[in-house]
Amino acid sequence: MTNWRIRDFYSADLDGILHLWETLKSHNLEPVYAISEVVASCEKDHAVVAVQGEQVVGAAVGRAAHDQGWIVFLATLPEYSDLGVGTALLAAVENRMAPHGLNKLSALIPESETRVEAFLGRGFALKQNLRYFERTIPVQRQELGALGQLGGRVLARDLWDNVAGMRKEKELLERRLVLPLAEADLADEFGVVPPRAVVLFGPPGTGKTTFAKAIASRLEWPFVEVFPSRLAADPQGLAGALRETFLEIADLEHAVVFIDEVEEIASQRSGEPPSPLQGVTNELLKIIPAFREQPGRLLVCATNFIRALDTAFLRHGRFDYVIPIGLPDRQAREAMWQRFIPSPVVDAVNVELLVARTEGFSPADIEYAARSASQQALEKAVYDDGRLASVGTASAREALRKGPSTQDYLDAISETRTTVSAEVQQDFLEDIDALGRV
Ligand SMILES: Nc1ncnc2c1ncn2[C@@H]1O[C@H](COP(=O)(O)OP(=O)(O)OP(=O)(O)O)[C@@H](O)[C@H]1O
Numbered sequence: 001m002t003n004w005r006i007r008d009f010y011s012a013d014l015d016g017i018l019h020l021w022e023t024l025k026s027h028n029l030e031p032v033y034a035i036s037e038v039v040a041s042c043e044k045d046h047a048v049v050a051v052q053g054e055q056v057v058g059a060a061v062g063r064a065a066h067d068q069g070w071i072v073f074l075a076t077l078p079e080y081s082d083l084g085v086g087t088a089l090l091a092a093v094e095n096r097m098a099p100h101g102l103n104k105l106s107a108l109i110p111e112s113e114t115r116v117e118a119f120l121g122r123g124f125a126l127k128q129n130l131r132y133f134e135r136t137i138p139v140q141r142q143e144l145g146a147l148g149q150l151g152g153r154v155l156a157r158d159l160w161d162n163v164a165g166m167r168k169e170k171e172l173l174e175r176r177l178v179l180p181l182a183e184a185d186l187a188d189e190f191g192v193v194p195p196r197a198v199v200l201f202g203p204p205g206t207g208k209t210t211f212a213k214a215i216a217s218r219l220e221w222p223f224v225e226v227f228p229s230r231l232a233a234d235p236q237g238l239a240g241a242l243r244e245t246f247l248e249i250a251d252l253e254h255a256v257v258f259i260d261e262v263e264e265i266a267s268q269r270s271g272e273p274p275s276p277l278q279g280v281t282n283e284l285l286k287i288i289p290a291f292r293e294q295p296g297r298l299l300v301c302a303t304n305f306i307r308a309l310d311t312a313f314l315r316h317g318r319f320d321y322v323i324p325i326g327l328p329d330r331q332a333r334e335a336m337w338q339r340f341i342p343s344p345v346v347d348a349v350n351v352e353l354l355v356a357r358t359e360g361f362s363p364a365d366i367e368y369a370a371r372s373a374s375q376q377a378l379e380k381a382v383y384d385d386g387r388l389a390s391v392g393t394a395s396a397r398e399a400l401r402k403g404p405s406t407q408d409y410l411d412a413i414s415e416t417r418t419t420v421s422a423e424v425q426q427d428f429l430e431d432i433d434a435l436g437r438v
Pocket residue numbers: 162163164165166202203204205206207208209210211302303304336339363364365367
């Protein structure tokens with residue numbers, strides 16, 4: 001065990017590196033960098049191996065990032081420890097990296113690693129009081145191209161928490177969709193087949209689009225919206241463009257795919273001669289089974305007009321759930337008002353009263369009323385009270401800084417026409433009975 005020598009890494013040494021890796025793991029020294037990263041650095045960055053004859057008995061792999069170099073892997077076979085192999089490997093890899101103008105060389109090693117002599121022997125200082133944090137970025141670099149092509153994006157992480165109220169709907173979506181998709185292995189152990197496609201239906205402005213985005217945000221999956229109206233302009237026609245789009249989506253690792261106003265491309269197939277959209281509906285009916293076969297994705301379709309949908313479209317096996325998203329109840333309206341009223345004034349406003357006066361309002365209606373109250377109050381404070389000329393002075397600004405009052409909100413509420421009529425609401429309740437499936 002004395003005839004070992006150090007040389008540059010060759011591709012043929014990969015098996016040896018893998019063997020070292022396995023040896024570390026079998027000694028419970030969980031390496032910090034994944035084997036794929038180590039292999040990538042062997043090929044693209046700097047790597048040296050210690051060999052005894054033809055056998056790889058140690059390796060050091062480094063990566064330069066601007067001025068700082070990182071040792072991403074250092075290992076020797078156990079029977080080669082205490083022979084100075086580690087120190088020699090570090091020296092060699094540092095030599096290879098030095099020409100890149102590094103001013104610091106760092107290494108992160110498992111806490112359980114006992115053989116720190118190699119680092120100390122090469123003049124590395126052990127830093128105290130450091131903690132290691134790691135977060136896996138949900139979309140991998142190689143996917144970004146495909147995602148950009150589709151107009152998809154990763155949404156902000158807080159959309160789910162920002163959905164005010166709607167506790168029942170949130171809990172339902174959390175249990176039926178998020179749980180089995182986010183905990184796929186656990187779901188599998190329980191024999192739960194994760195959902196692949198759902199329909200959200202309900203009157204306008206109740207939050208269907210908001211929920212679709214919130215689900216993507218909650219799962220940390222990219223959000224891809226498919227716009228049939230844009231695809232219609234494609235030279236290969238809507239059906240062809242739809243097929244093409246779903247083929248591209250198949251290349252993504254994960255995605256929440258959203259089709260809004262799906263009734264426009266999946267309405268009742270009827271009439272003579274058949275409408276030109278019939279081909280599109282048929283195409284969509286073919287696309288969904290293929291989509292369902294791939295894990296890691298969820299199709300969310302939204303509609304205001306569920307009874308217009310083709311009956312074959314909604315049947316079991318195509319969509320796992322057909323979920324109503326209705327008008328907000330008291331509690332949800334309260335949560336929304338709390339969200340929309342600026343926090344410095346919210347305590348001075350009679351929120352209870354606003355909640356009572358906005359029965360039958362959709363979230364979109366409440367948001368509209370809140371915004372117009374703010375705008376009216378601002379205008380009133382600045383213009384009507386004749387203070388415009390002096391608005392720049394500190395005392396005038398202070399006098400203005402009252403924000404909207406309960407009355408401002410009540411005025412805005414009485415001027416807001418609700419979107420959802422009693423009739424539409426009645427139809428919705430009937431649709432829940434006839435078509436809802438949760
Ligand atoms: N739970 C909620 N909390 C706060 N704001 C909400 C909530 N739900 C919806 N909104 C707001 O209400 C507006 C309408 O919501 P959204 O667009 O999601 O409704 P929709 O059901 O998709 O409407 P449409 O049927 O017209 O497509 C949006 O501006 C959204 O931000």
